[in-house]
Amino acid sequence: MNNGLLKDKVALVLGIANERSIGSAIAQAFAREGARVIAAVQTPELVDRVKKSHPFLEALWSCDVSISDQIEALASNLALTVGKVNIVVHSLAFAQRESLKMPLHEISAEVLLEALNISAVSFPVLTGELLRQGVLSEGCVLETLTYAGGERYVPGYAPMGICKAALNASVWTMANELGPLIGARVYGIAAGPISTMSARAVPNFPALLKMFPSLCALRQELKPEHVANVTVMLASYLSEGMTGNIIDADMGLSTRLVSDSSQAAEAKSSE
Numbered sequence: 001m002n003n004g005l006l007k008d009k010v011a012l013v014l015g016i017a018n019e020r021s022i023g024s025a026i027a028q029a030f031a032r033e034g035a036r037v038i039a040a041v042q043t044p045e046l047v048d049r050v051k052k053s054h055p056f057l058e059a060l061w062s063c064d065v066s067i068s069d070q071i072e073a074l075a076s077n078l079a080l081t082v083g084k085v086n087i088v089v090h091s092l093a094f095a096q097r098e099s100l101k102m103p104l105h106e107i108s109a110e111v112l113l114e115a116l117n118i119s120a121v122s123f124p125v126l127t128g129e130l131l132r133q134g135v136l137s138e139g140c141v142l143e144t145l146t147y148a149g150g151e152r153y154v155p156g157y158a159p160m161g162i163c164k165a166a167l168n169a170s171v172w173t174m175a176n177e178l179g180p181l182i183g184a185r186v187y188g189i190a191a192g193p194i195s196t197m198s199a200r201a202v203p204n205f206p207a208l209l210k211m212f213p214s215l216c217a218l219r220q221e222l223k224p225e226h227v228a229n230v231t232v233m234l235a236s237y238l239s240e241g242m243t244g245n246i247i248d249a250d251m252g253l254s255t256r257l258v259s260d261s262s263q264a265a266e267a268k269s270s271e
């Protein structure tokens with residue numbers, strides 16, 4: 001349903017690899033709500049593919065966020081061709097696949113720092129560059145995709161856990177630094193499990209995905225569109241009274257400590 005919630009807004013979305021990406025659902029939801037949507041993808045090879053599958057995108061550039069020259073080039077392209085951007089969505093992460101199978105203390109500093117740089121540091125660095133080049137509008141909204149593994153231990157999420165913890169801290173910090181400066185609102189959206197390329201690299205992800213509907217409060221599968229609609233709400237005037245929040249978009253999973261079945265099993269064994 002189009003409610004025109006983002007009419008006259010310009011949105012920049014980073015992190016579309018294919019149509020399953022959460023970033024893809026976000027770009028579509030923003031366009032549905034009347035925003036002009038621009039995207040930046042990781043590699044030049046992805047540009048044509050993503051353009052074809054997302055014909056509504058007004059512009060599409062490549063930007064590998066681990067390369068500072070490319071962040072600078074993205075900001076200057078935006079400054080030259082688009083002017084001001086009202087909404088920025090950072091929906092990207094990376095960790096070497098093998099490191100997800102290792103205990104944290106066995107992962108090398110190089111591998112951890114690469115994950116941290118791409119998955120967390122890139123959010124404030126990109127924001128800083130957009131600000132310096134005059135691209136961020138007064139009252140802009142900055143959103144990033146995070147996960148409960150940044151607040152609590154999740155098996156198989158070791159290197160990403162510290163990345164998401166740092167990312168969450170960047171949300172709180174930038175909300176309090178950029179709020180007074182340009183009235184920016186900053187949010188993290190902690191999504192539940194969705195079958196995407198990155199998520200499938202996490203060990204035990206298929207099992208978690210299968211169990212999810214029986215574990216969460218709303219007893220249903222989480223779709224990228226559910227998460228995308230939360231990003232629309234946060235980008236719209238509806239969220240003007242809040243900033244610096246990490247919002248759980250997870251069908252209520254994070255509101256509970258144990259599943260009904262494990263509680264029932266425990267009760268049975270103690271009878």
Ligand SMILES: NC(=O)c1ccc[n+]([C@@H]2O[C@H](COP(=O)([O-])OP(=O)(O)OC[C@H]3O[C@@H](n4cnc5c(N)ncnc54)[C@H](O)[C@@H]3O)[C@@H](O)[C@H]2O)c1
Nearest residue numbers: 015016017021022042064065092093145193194196198199
């Ligand atoms: N899918 C889930 O279950 C889930 C749950 C919670 C949070 N998230 C988060 O959502 C975000 C999007 O992930 P997704 O699930 O849509 O997976 P995805 O694989 O579709 O997207 C990840 C994106 O990161 C991009 N990327 C990786 N390295 C990059 C680099 N150096 N420069 C620029 N882009 C780079 C990839 O190109 C890709 O577009 C991530 O932050 C992820 O941690 C996902």
